Amino acid sequence: MNVLFVFAHPDPHSLNGALRDSAVEDLKAQGHSVRITDLYAEGWKAVVDRADFPQLAPGTRLRVPQASRDAFQEKALTPDVQAEQEKLLWADTVILQFPLWWFAMPAILKGWVDRVYAYGFGYGVGEHSDRRWGDRYGEGTMAGKRAMLIVTAGGWESHYCRRGVNGFMEDLLFPIHHGILFYPGFEVLPPFVLYEADRLSEENYPAAAEALRSRMRTLETTQPIPYRRQNGGDYDIPRMELRAELDRPGISPFGLHLNESESRDGSMSNRAD
Amino acid sequence: MNVLFVFAHPDPHSLNGALRDSAVEDLKAQGHSVRITDLYAEGWKAVVDRADFPQLAPGTRLRVPQASRDAFQEKALTPDVQAEQEKLLWADTVILQFPLWWFAMPAILKGWVDRVYAYGFGYGVGEHSDRRWGDRYGEGTMAGKRAMLIVTAGGWESHYCRRGVNGFMEDLLFPIHHGILFYPGFEVLPPFVLYEADRLSEENYPAAAEALRSRMRTLETTQPIPYRRQNGGDYDIPRMELRAELDRPGISPFGLHLNESESRDGSMSNRAD
Numbered sequence: 001m002n003v004l005f006v007f008a009h010p011d012p013h014s015l016n017g018a019l020r021d022s023a024v025e026d027l028k029a030q031g032h033s034v035r036i037t038d039l040y041a042e043g044w045k046a047v048v049d050r051a052d053f054p055q056l057a058p059g060t061r062l063r064v065p066q067a068s069r070d071a072f073q074e075k076a077l078t079p080d081v082q083a084e085q086e087k088l089l090w091a092d093t094v095i096l097q098f099p100l101w102w103f104a105m106p107a108i109l110k111g112w113v114d115r116v117y118a119y120g121f122g123y124g125v126g127e128h129s130d131r132r133w134g135d136r137y138g139e140g141t142m143a144g145k146r147a148m149l150i151v152t153a154g155g156w157e158s159h160y161c162r163r164g165v166n167g168f169m170e171d172l173l174f175p176i177h178h179g180i181l182f183y184p185g186f187e188v189l190p191p192f193v194l195y196e197a198d199r200l201s202e203e204n205y206p207a208a209a210e211a212l213r214s215r216m217r218t219l220e221t222t223q224p225i226p227y228r229r230q231n232g233g234d235y236d237i238p239r240m241e242l243r244a245e246l247d248r249p250g251i252s253p254f255g256l257h258l259n260e261s262e263s264r265d266g267s268m269s270n271r272a273d
Numbered sequence: 274m275n276v277l278f279v280f281a282h283p284d285p286h287s288l289n290g291a292l293r294d295s296a297v298e299d300l301k302a303q304g305h306s307v308r309i310t311d312l313y314a315e316g317w318k319a320v321v322d323r324a325d326f327p328q329l330a331p332g333t334r335l336r337v338p339q340a341s342r343d344a345f346q347e348k349a350l351t352p353d354v355q356a357e358q359e360k361l362l363w364a365d366t367v368i369l370q371f372p373l374w375w376f377a378m379p380a381i382l383k384g385w386v387d388r389v390y391a392y393g394f395g396y397g398v399g400e401h402s403d404r405r406w407g408d409r410y411g412e413g414t415m416a417g418k419r420a421m422l423i424v425t426a427g428g429w430e431s432h433y434c435r436r437g438v439n440g441f442m443e444d445l446l447f448p449i450h451h452g453i454l455f456y457p458g459f460e461v462l463p464p465f466v467l468y469e470a471d472r473l474s475e476e477n478y479p480a481a482a483e484a485l486r487s488r489m490r491t492l493e494t495t496q497p498i499p500y501r502r503q504n505g506g507d508y509d510i511p512r513m514e515l516r517a518e519l520d521r522p523g524i525s526p527f528g529l530h531l532n533e534s535e536s537r538d539g540s541m542s543n544r545a546d
Contacts (some may be wrong), residue, residue, distance in 0.1 A: 049313060062285075102390065104448055254525070
């Protein structure tokens with residue numbers, strides 16, 4: 001299996017760096033091929049701007065979707081973006097690893113998404129008709145591949161529980177899981193989340209690293225989060241609203257996009273971390 | 274009133290640029306003072322890295338919270354970050370304006386948050402004890418100030434409704450509203466969201482701009498989203514979990530952090546846009 005790590009921590013000697021190295025070593029020992037995009041080490045350009053679209057005539061408005069579509073079609077995207085797209089096509093499994101900063105990805109990783117997910121590649125794929133609304137949410141360029149998050153958080157796990165003051169982690173990650181990974185077609189595995197990461201002691205590190213390695217050994221067998229496929233009949237097209245009869249009292253708006261019949265318990269709480 | 278716009282679109286001639294100019298003009302006509310942080314125009318550095326902490330000894334690990342705390346205490350943060358902190362202290366109301374990219378802020382704006390919200394300024398403020406868990410979620414450096422999002426989205430409004438395939442907009446914005454704005458103390462006003470922004474016609478633009486200007490005229494009187502204060506008794510400390518008796522069946526995890534008794538209908542759906 002080909003595994004791509006996209007890594008977003010500024011210090012290779014950090015806890016995140018150690019966890020990454022441990023996970024990668026385990027994957028290689030299993031015989032998998034691993035490539036790493038180390039965003040900080042590579043000096044990744046985080047910001048979408050005119051320089052991303054060299055073919056755009058000076059003085060014209062920068063409409064990002066159109067410029068992205070044209071550059072992708074003309075193979076005129078910048079080499080760094082093309083290289084990342086090639087890695088995504090190569091990979092069977094993609095892992096995004098980052099510290100949770102302000103309840104979201106660090107800017108450098110968000111900029112990887114913003115730039116690499118070009119129109120025609122990450123979105124704007126497939127037929128729009130009265131039967132389907134593009135190849136997205138379960139279909140798309142990444143269909144057949146798996147993805148997973150490795151996240152470190154400073155707060156306590158209870159601060160992120162269902163009633164935790166920081167917001168429920170499962171819902172905080174929904175925009176990434178569903179909106180960034182499921183959207184272009186990935187099957188999304190439950191995340192590996194390490195809480196109180198800044199306070200992890202030397203003596204507790206080995207257990208955390210082993211928990212992560214055990215996830216690396218089940219990448220091919222772990223059940224993905226059972227999100228509903230957009231074009232599978234559950235959503236009205238083109239309103240793209242879940243059919244009213246699939247609403248369930250007591251389920252959060254984000255939770256409605258899970259197909260409960262495919263899940264043991266209708267949530268991500270069967271995750272292995 | 275002092276109003277700070279933090280603006281995150283790469284093209285000043287965009288719809289976002291036109292809306293911003295219209296809103297700013299209206300605010301000035303009302304007699305308010307307005308300052309603008311135009312992140313793209315100013316070449317904002319999006320990425321947190323060692324260069325942010327010039328006092329950090331070479332070869333030491335970059336632990337971002339500690340480095341941020343030390344640099345803030347020693348007034349050693351970089352001048353661009355200090356300038357933004359000064360603007361935030363100056364402002365009575367802060368407006369973050371951006372196109373929604375991949376269900377979140379553009380990287381450049383996320384990088385503004387990641388860098389400007391230093392430890393001791395945006396977080397790590399106040400006493401941690403068995404009665405309170407820092408000055409956050411309703412208290413903190415920004416207490417007494419208001420904040421509001423102006424967001425453009427490419428999709429249809431129905432794609433972002435409660436059962437919409439993209440996820441419920443109210444919940445998609447929760448990590449920003451609650452996690453980035455309420456956290457350091459802002460009162461958070463309901464957002465102005467413009468859907469199908471890429472397809473807005475010339476003839477429909479004036480109504481959209483007027484709707485935004487009308488929001489600019491009610492910044493001081495609009496009811497904020499009634500988030501619960503962390504240290505007000507609703508959360509168990511230090512678990513920071515909402516007390517079990519405040520759970521309500523049928524309310525989403527994010528929705529639990531609203532104090533329904535302060536809200537007409539327990540949601541943001543009373544928003545004026």
